Amino acid sequence: MNTTPALRLDDVSQQFGALKAVDQVSFSVVPGARHAVIGPNGAGKSTLFALIAGLRRASGGRVVAFGEDVTALPEHRRVARGVVRTFQHSALFLTHTTRENVLFAVQREAGVSWSMLRPLRSRYALRDRAEELLAEVHLNGREEVLAGSLSHGERRQLEVAVALACRPRLLLLDEPVAGMSAAETARFKALIDALPKETTVMLIEHDLDLVFDLAETVTVLHLGRHLITGTPEEVRSSEQVQSAYLGAADTSDLFTDTTGGSQ
Numbered sequence: 001m002n003t004t005p006a007l008r009l010d011d012v013s014q015q016f017g018a019l020k021a022v023d024q025v026s027f028s029v030v031p032g033a034r035h036a037v038i039g040p041n042g043a044g045k046s047t048l049f050a051l052i053a054g055l056r057r058a059s060g061g062r063v064v065a066f067g068e069d070v071t072a073l074p075e076h077r078r079v080a081r082g083v084v085r086t087f088q089h090s091a092l093f094l095t096h097t098t099r100e101n102v103l104f105a106v107q108r109e110a111g112v113s114w115s116m117l118r119p120l121r122s123r124y125a126l127r128d129r130a131e132e133l134l135a136e137v138h139l140n141g142r143e144e145v146l147a148g149s150l151s152h153g154e155r156r157q158l159e160v161a162v163a164l165a166c167r168p169r170l171l172l173l174d175e176p177v178a179g180m181s182a183a184e185t186a187r188f189k190a191l192i193d194a195l196p197k198e199t200t201v202m203l204i205e206h207d208l209d210l211v212f213d214l215a216e217t218v219t220v221l222h223l224g225r226h227l228i229t230g231t232p233e234e235v236r237s238s239e240q241v242q243s244a245y246l247g248a249a250d251t252s253d254l255f256t257d258t259t260g261g262s263q
């Protein structure tokens with residue numbers, strides 16, 4: 001059995017001037033987990049993802065991915081090790097089709113790992129791979145549409161396909177369903193459910209119905225600090241979490257208003 005965590009954070013910190021945006025956070029994520037990171041606005045969730053993906057170098061602590069210390073590695077070297085975040089909208093080529101966007105990503109990836117294939121076979125293989133990815137994110141039938149003409153939800157699906165082209169072992173999604181309709185959210189959930197079991201998925205999410213539905217494990221951050229990592233049940237029933245969010249006694253109301261927590 002593989003017991004090496006997909007991710008281990010040891011006292012990871014990020015300071016912005018006097019602000020401790022991420023303050024000595026430690027937790028692990030088991031391989032293949034669907035792991036959510038939640039917390040009120042400004043808790044440090046996106047900053048933590050930046051430290052995991054290598055957009056920023058932590059000002060303290062260690063980031064260990066698949067048993068390897070990646071703390072000092074830049075983003076592209078973490079991508080090469082399978083640590084991949086979804087990219088911002090601007091990373092899509094809006095005046096190119098859905099298929100071309102995925103093909104560009106597949107070609108970029110192939111530059112490293114498929115260079116031994118013969119050119120023609122390689123071209124077909126790349127195209128097949130792109131089609132496969134488009135099907136995986138339920139965008140078949142939309143291949144010829146310009147990325148700029150896709151709906152908001154479809155663009156997020158395309159971003160996932162572009163990320164999947166990098167063959168992630170640890171996929172980081174920052175608020176993937178923000179701004180999506182209920183139908184788009186349901187489709188996105190199905191997409192995450194259908195990802196290969198061995199792909200570890202971490203997502204930051206404010207939609208707690210989705211979190212408790214999708215995630216096997218949940219980390220709660222508050223004011224940069226780690227409050228708890230546990231099962232959805234453990235998180236729901238944690239008094240510490242309740243008081244951090246609402247000071248509420250009634251867990252059924254927990255997290256209904258993530259912006260109005262009392263101190």
Ligand SMILES: Nc1ncnc2c1ncn2[C@@H]1O[C@H](COP(=O)(O)OP(=O)(O)OP(=O)(O)O)[C@@H](O)[C@H]1O
Pocket residue numbers: 016019021039040041042043044045046047048
């Ligand atoms: N580049 C930066 N420079 C200075 N302060 C920053 C920077 N980025 C984030 N912060 C601050 O760090 C804290 C954590 O921000 P972060 O964006 O990580 O929170 P978050 O949990 O993702 O919040 P949200 O739910 O609103 O997305 C906030 O107080 C934020 O203002």
Ligand SMILES: [Mg+2]
Pocket residue numbers: 045046047
């Ligand atoms: Mg954020």
